[in-house]
Amino acid sequence: xxxxxxxxxxxxxxxxxxxxxxxxxxxxxxxxxxxxxxxxxxxxxxxxxxxxxxxxxxxxxxxxxxxxxxxxxxxxxxxxxxxxxxxxxxxxxxxxxxxxxxxxxxxxxxxxxxxxxxxxxxxxxxxxxxxxxxxxxxxxxxxxxxxxxxxxxxxxxxxxxxxxxxxxxxxxxxxxxxxxxxxxxxxxxxxxxxxxxxxxxxxxxxxxxx
Amino acid sequence: xxxxxxxxxxxxxxxxxxxxxxxxxxxxxxxxxxxxxxxxxxxxxxxxxxxxxxxxxxxxxxxxxxxxxxxxxxxxxxxxxxxxxxxxxxxxxxxxxxxxxxxxxxxxxxxxxxxxxxxxxxxxxxxxxxxxxxxxxxxxxxxxxxxxxxxxxxxxxxxxxxxxxxxxxxxxxxxxxxxxxxxxxxxxxxxxxxxxxxxxxxxxxxxxxxxxxxxxxxxxxxxxxxxxxxxxxxxxxxxxxxxxxxxxxxxxxxxxxxxxxxxxxxxxxxxxxxxxxxxxxxxxxxxxxxxxxxxxxxxxxxxxxxxxxxxxxxxxxxxxxxxxxxxxxxxxxxxxxxxxxxxxxxxxxxxxxxxxxxxxxxxxxxxxxxxxxxxxxxxxxxxxxxxxxxxxxxxxx
Amino acid sequence: xxxxxxxxxxxxxxxxxxxxxxxxxxxxxxxxxxxxxxxxxxxxxxxxxxxxxxxxxxxxxxxxxxxxxxxxxxxxxxxxxxxxxxxxxxxxxxxxxxxxxxxxxxxxxxxxxxxxxxxxxxxxxxxxxxxxxxxxxxxxxxxxxxxxxxxxxxxxxxxxxxxxxxxxxxxxxxxxxxxxxxxxxxxxxxxxxxxxxxxxxxxxxxxxxxxxxxxxxxxxxxxxx
Numbered sequence: 001x002x003x004x005x006x007x008x009x010x011x012x013x014x015x016x017x018x019x020x021x022x023x024x025x026x027x028x029x030x031x032x033x034x035x036x037x038x039x040x041x042x043x044x045x046x047x048x049x050x051x052x053x054x055x056x057x058x059x060x061x062x063x064x065x066x067x068x069x070x071x072x073x074x075x076x077x078x079x080x081x082x083x084x085x086x087x088x089x090x091x092x093x094x095x096x097x098x099x100x101x102x103x104x105x106x107x108x109x110x111x112x113x114x115x116x117x118x119x120x121x122x123x124x125x126x127x128x129x130x131x132x133x134x135x136x137x138x139x140x141x142x143x144x145x146x147x148x149x150x151x152x153x154x155x156x157x158x159x160x161x162x163x164x165x166x167x168x169x170x171x172x173x174x175x176x177x178x179x180x181x182x183x184x185x186x187x188x189x190x191x192x193x194x195x196x197x198x199x200x201x202x203x204x205x206x207x208x209x210x
Numbered sequence: 211x212x213x214x215x216x217x218x219x220x221x222x223x224x225x226x227x228x229x230x231x232x233x234x235x236x237x238x239x240x241x242x243x244x245x246x247x248x249x250x251x252x253x254x255x256x257x258x259x260x261x262x263x264x265x266x267x268x269x270x271x272x273x274x275x276x277x278x279x280x281x282x283x284x285x286x287x288x289x290x291x292x293x294x295x296x297x298x299x300x301x302x303x304x305x306x307x308x309x310x311x312x313x314x315x316x317x318x319x320x321x322x323x324x325x326x327x328x329x330x331x332x333x334x335x336x337x338x339x340x341x342x343x344x345x346x347x348x349x350x351x352x353x354x355x356x357x358x359x360x361x362x363x364x365x366x367x368x369x370x371x372x373x374x375x376x377x378x379x380x381x382x383x384x385x386x387x388x389x390x391x392x393x394x395x396x397x398x399x400x401x402x403x404x405x406x407x408x409x410x411x412x413x414x415x416x417x418x419x420x421x422x423x424x425x426x427x428x429x430x431x432x433x434x435x436x437x438x439x440x441x442x443x444x445x446x447x448x449x450x451x452x453x454x455x456x457x458x459x460x461x462x463x464x465x466x467x468x469x470x471x472x473x474x475x476x477x478x479x480x481x482x483x484x485x486x487x488x489x490x491x492x493x494x495x496x497x498x499x500x501x502x503x504x505x506x507x508x509x510x511x512x513x514x515x516x517x518x519x520x521x522x523x524x525x526x527x528x529x530x531x532x533x534x535x536x537x538x539x540x541x542x543x544x545x546x547x548x549x550x551x552x553x554x555x556x557x558x559x560x561x562x563x564x565x566x567x568x569x570x571x572x573x574x575x576x577x578x579x580x581x582x583x584x585x586x587x588x589x590x591x592x593x594x595x596x597x598x599x600x601x602x603x604x605x606x607x
Numbered sequence: 608x609x610x611x612x613x614x615x616x617x618x619x620x621x622x623x624x625x626x627x628x629x630x631x632x633x634x635x636x637x638x639x640x641x642x643x644x645x646x647x648x649x650x651x652x653x654x655x656x657x658x659x660x661x662x663x664x665x666x667x668x669x670x671x672x673x674x675x676x677x678x679x680x681x682x683x684x685x686x687x688x689x690x691x692x693x694x695x696x697x698x699x700x701x702x703x704x705x706x707x708x709x710x711x712x713x714x715x716x717x718x719x720x721x722x723x724x725x726x727x728x729x730x731x732x733x734x735x736x737x738x739x740x741x742x743x744x745x746x747x748x749x750x751x752x753x754x755x756x757x758x759x760x761x762x763x764x765x766x767x768x769x770x771x772x773x774x775x776x777x778x779x780x781x782x783x784x785x786x787x788x789x790x791x792x793x794x795x796x797x798x799x800x801x802x803x804x805x806x807x808x809x810x811x812x813x814x815x816x817x818x819x820x821x822x823x824x825x826x827x828x829x830x831x832x
Contacts, residue, residue, distance in 0.1 A: 038255045043307035053371040068255040086281040119285030120805040186795040188806040280789035326646030454763025538645025569679040
């Protein structure tokens with residue numbers, strides 16, 4: 001059935017008639033205007049800036065509009081080491097972003113603490129507190145890697161359904177869009193992770209794309 | 211605007227003040243001076259990373275400014291004390307992540323002082339070439355960011371990054387990485403540069419002056435630049451010396467102190483270059499220091515590329531893995547693009563450094579941030595901070 | 608760094624010469640020289656607490672020395688350590704011929720008390736020489752962790768002494784603004800001390816090297832459908 005519909009669409013397009021679904025149109029619009037937050041933490045931020053410059057030109061993907069305020073941003077690129085001192089602020093920024101919002105964990109540090117994993121003040125991965133959509137390995141990842149992550153995110157947005165159980169979080173009325181901000185303790189952050197997002201569960205809507 | 215409203219705005223004539231609406235509030239706000247506390251950062255587009263300033267404002271004027279650090283404190287020193295001497299080199303890359311080559315040099319120089327290691331001639335030349343390329347791209351980037359802070363959104367930064375990419379390509383060709391080069395070793399450098407690389411570098415150094423010219427043409431005599439920088443964020447000379455300010459920040463106040471000239475580390479005594487000095491110690495002088503130093507770097511690069519000899523690039527007697535320096539201590543320092551970058555090492559005779567300390571120019575140059583900003587407007591704080599040239603990886607380590 | 612002992616203008620900056628100068632200039636000042644066996648040969652001076660500030664001002668303002676630039680300030684932790692030494696003691700030993708006095712080797716373990724140390728590297732911007740290295744040592748690592756602050760002499764020590772306070776727990780008396788600088792204010796430990804243990808982290812249990820949900824082919828993403 002689905003295949004027939006697809007074939008029909010292609011046939012119609014050959015005749016100059018463009019058909020689409022609301023879902024497709026909605027996702028197409030969103031995936032091509034993902035505005036990232038101007039938010040750099042460490043070394044990776046420099047590569048993020050390089051990505052936005054003329055040579056790599058992230059504007060090709062409609063994402064050159066770096067917004068300085070989280071209230072205007074769709075995407076948080078966690079570019080660099082998240083320290084324990086910084087983690088509450090990162091979560092707060094994420095909470096301040098309006099839905100639908102996405103997170104790219106850029107670089108080894110944002111994924112797991114990376115080379116600084118042994119440090120007493122280094123958070124071992126931002127996915128302990130906020131859900132991450134795309135992880136990019138590398139120290140720092142090249143601008144091409146960030147572009148690839150970006151395309152992966154676009155694919156992911158493109159595949160979102162508007163109805164049914166698989167619909168994204170921002171279309172579920174009861175799904176949380178804010179996550180608890182950790183507090184500073186005497187020896188460590190309290191709590192040490194958010195049980196809702198970490199460790200990632202199989203039924204989590206945040207799945208790894210092939 | 212009617213006469214009534216004008217009087218209202220200045221608040222001179224109480225009789226004419228309207229008895230309702232916004233005007234009344236305006237009158238009130240002007241009469242009672244109110245101290246406003248603002249926390250700028252740690253997430254703010256103009257703080258160059260995760261830097262935070264707790265500012266107290268009287269209207270637009272700054273009456274107090276307390277910098278808050280530690281949002282990128284990733285325990286570099288603790289990690290290095292738990293690893294071997296060789297293992298610390300990749301971590302030094304990530305200190306000042308714009309200048310990995312000079313960071314490597316500071317650390318290797320400290321280890322060489324501690325263990326009495328000599329460096330072959332060719333490696334010394336390669337180090338100078340890498341350090342000056344690093345200095346060039348750092349200063350280009352800084353000038354771009356500084357102008358971005360002033361509102362020149364985009365263009366200067368894009369120019370700077372265009373040149374930076376060319377230099378990063380050279381770094382990548384020789385070390386395999388664009389930013390985190392991990393290239394220098396105690397007793398030399400990791401791999402030799404190929405003749406093709408040298409040729410490419412010579413070609414690039416040939417065109418770099420054109421970039422500086424273009425940059426200067428774009429901005430020299432620019433009225434906005436002058437107005438935003440001259441007389442802003444003035445740093446007195448005595449305070450600069452007492453507060454341990456180093457690098458272009460110090461030289462902008464007129465103190466002739468360049469560690470390349472003072473310590474003559476490496477082979478810097480073989481090159482002819484001038485040390486630019488400022489007069490006023492304001493943001494404009496600091497900006498000009500960077501531009502002039504770019505020209506001097508090109509001159510050093512030209513000389514080094516001409517004179518570089520053939521030969522080995524690594525001292526064969528040096529044990530890279532499992533280096534065990536004799537018990538003792540050493541302090542090694544270099545002139546990094548940001549100032550004096552020092553490494554203090556204490557060895558207890560084992561494979562790990564007993565104490566490993568980074569003397570970060572960025573952190574110490576921030577000591578006098580409050581002194582420079584008091585009495586200025588908030589917009590000038592942003593420009594003053596931009597002219598200090600900080601990288602949070604090095605401030606917080 | 609090739610000739611750390613001799614300044615550019617020929618001032619004798621060796622530790623012994625400086626010690627003699629300081630002892631002569633400041634009454635009751637006790638200065639000890641710390642040797643350095645490594646090829647760097649950078650020796651240092653330990654100052655006593657009472658005269659440290661006075662000595663620092665002398666080094667800064669002396670017209671020959673003019674050490675106006677305090678470059679590096681850092682803390683070092685020297686924990687309590689067991690010193691084992693072999694000593695020969697005379698002992699009565701019960702032998703075949705009754706008790707006789709004999710020399711016996713004994714290993715004795717003594718506890719050398721630990722201390723915290725602040726190290727200052729001084730240079731001169733005016734005379735272009737250095738380094739001169741000063742050390743201040745605390746009485747112990749617990750309550751006696753106080754040192755006089757040199758921030759009033761060199762402003763550059765301000766943030767670095769705060770850092771030594773934050774990471775090592777050295778309290779600098781006379782510092783204008785001694786707060787934690789890198790860690791948050793509620794933090795209770797001194798992480799750069801040698802006996803610091805970082806808090807246990809909750810690591811996810813990995814059965815087969817993959818996080819649940821990330822096994823290849825286990826849960827296909829929606830894009831496949």
